[in-house]
Amino acid sequence: GCNYHGQDSFGGWCTGPAGCFELPGLLMCGAMPGCSWEAAAPLAPAGAGQPAVPLADSIAASPASPPAAPPVAPASLSDGTCQGDGTPFGNPNCRFNPSESGCAWSPGCNWDGASHFGGWCSGSLNCVYTGQPNICPAMAGCHWVPATRPLNMTAEEEADASGAVQSWTAANDANARALAAATCFGDGSATQNVMCMYIPDPNMCMSTMGCNYHGQDSFGGWCTGPAGCFELPGLLMCGAMPGCSWEAAAPLAPAGAGQPAVPLADSIAASPASPPAAPPVAPASLSDGTCQGDGTPFGNPNCRFN
Numbered sequence: 379g380c381n382y383h384g385q386d387s388f389g390g391w392c393t394g395p396a397g398c399f400e401l402p403g404l405l406m407c408g409a410m411p412g413c414s415w416e417a418a419a420p421l422a423p424a425g426a427g428q429p430a431v432p433l434a435d436s437i438a439a440s441p442a443s444p445p446a447a448p449p450v451a452p453a454s455l456s457d458g459t460c461q462g463d464g465t466p467f468g469n470p471n472c473r474f475n476p477s478e479s480g481c482a483w484s485p486g487c488n489w490d491g492a493s494h495f496g497g498w499c500s501g502s503l504n505c506v507y508t509g510q511p512n513i514c515p516a517m518a519g520c521h522w523v524p525a526t527r528p529l530n531m532t533a534e535e536e537a538d539a540s541g542a543v544q545s546w547t548a549a550n551d552a553n554a555r556a557l558a559a560a561t562c563f564g565d566g567s568a569t570q571n572v573m574c575m576y577i578p579d580p581n582m583c584m585s586t587m588g589c590n591y592h593g594q595d596s597f598g599g600w601c602t603g604p605a606g607c608f609e610l611p612g613l614l615m616c617g618a619m620p621g622c623s624w625e626a627a628a629p630l631a632p633a634g635a636g637q638p639a640v641p642l643a644d645s646i647a648a649s650p651a652s653p654p655a656a657p658p659v660a661p662a663s664l665s666d667g668t669c670q671g672d673g674t675p676f677g678n679p680n681c682r683f684n
Contacts, residue, residue, distance in 0.1 A: 384419040387467065388504040389518065391416055403504045405517055460487055462506065463498055463523060469506040478537040482529065485509030489534075491526035498523055562589050565602040565625060571609075585679045587611050593628040596679040600625055630675055 379391050379399025392398045392407035393416055401407045407415045460481030462468025469486030481489040486498050486506030495509040505520035514522045556575045562583035564570025571588030584595040588608025601607045601616035602625050610616040616624045669684040671677025 381418060386418045387502065388418070389502060390418045402507060403517060405513070460484075460489055462486055463488075463500040465500060467500070467502045467506065469498075478534050482534065488525060492529050493525045494529065495525075497525045562586075562591055564588055564590075565600055565608065567602055569603070569605045569607065581679065590627060594630055595627045596630070596676070597627070598676060599627045 380386065381391060388402055390404065392401040392410075392413050394410070394413035398407065398410060398413035401410060401413060404415045407413045460472045460475040460478075462470070462472045463486065469484070472481065472484065472487035475481045475484060475487060478489045481487045482492055482494045485495065485508060487493070488498060495511070497511060499505040499508040499511075499514035499517075499520050500523050501517075501520040505514065505517060508514050508517065508520070511522045514520050553575075560575035561580065562574045562577040564572065564574040565588065571586070574583065574586065574589035577583045577586060577589060580591045583589050583591045587597070587610070588600050589595065590600060597611050599613065601610040601619075601622050603619075603622035607616065607619060607622035610619060610622060613624045616622045669681045671679065671681040
């Protein structure tokens with residue numbers, strides 16, 4: 379749906395009602411009621427290994443550009459990765475597909491020369507997203523390229539299984555590392571808030587439902603039970619939900635004057651001989667033009683971030 383001074387890589391664009399601009403080819407555009415195709419201005423030929431350049435820019439930058447290089451031969455695609463057709467107009471998304479089966483099932487892509495479509499459509503970016511050999515040659519400037527290697531379903535299934543194991547192992551290792559370094563925890567059940575262990579900041583941990591920092595949080599406890607219980611932030615709401623029960627938190631150290639409450643363990647470790655806590659700030663003293671809680675250690679801890 380976009381053009382650069384009247385030029386684009388699809389040979390034109392589809393115009394009409396909402397959604398027409400998303401149709402990338404003349405045939406698809408013409409088949410959609412109310413949509414019509416608008417032809418683009420021609421592109422200059424591609425230089426060796428370079429994509430085509432808008433004609434106006436090509437003339438300004440290099441009036442005597444060398445002739446276009448021939449397309450890369452399909453035989454050079456055999457490096458065990460996902461690739462396009464080897465031309466400047468190949469499917470640009472192929473190289474981001476790490477899966478052998480996912481690649482071979484993607485139009486315009488091949489894995490080591492193999493494709494579930496038996497080949498790929500080549501010619502321009504308007505061609506490469508077509509996976510049907512009967513439709514490809516009917517599109518302007520497109521031609522079908524047969525796959526250079528038959529599919530090996532056994533190898534493909536083995537590669538997918540190996541990839542799944544590697545992904546699971548990597549995720550499991552990441553969870554183990556996060557848990558080993560965690561100071562923020564859920565309730566320890568199978569339905570706990572699994573994101574707790576990824577929260578590094580104690581205050582943020584204690585302000586997150588279902589999480590606790592060494593047994594302490596800002597809600598006075600957390601709700602445990604079936605899936606969804608940990609999202610309930612209070613004793614009354616938790617108790618009203620069938621199957622959920624409230625687990626009380628360890629106490630927080632009282633807040634000092636103008637300071638948020640500190641986890642009790644940290645308070646003792648940091649200052650064994652701390653002076654007595656200042657009394658809670660009276661509600662009348664909260665009128666300083668900022669957002670605050672109720673002035674007690676159990677006030678809403680998120681207010682000060684608003």
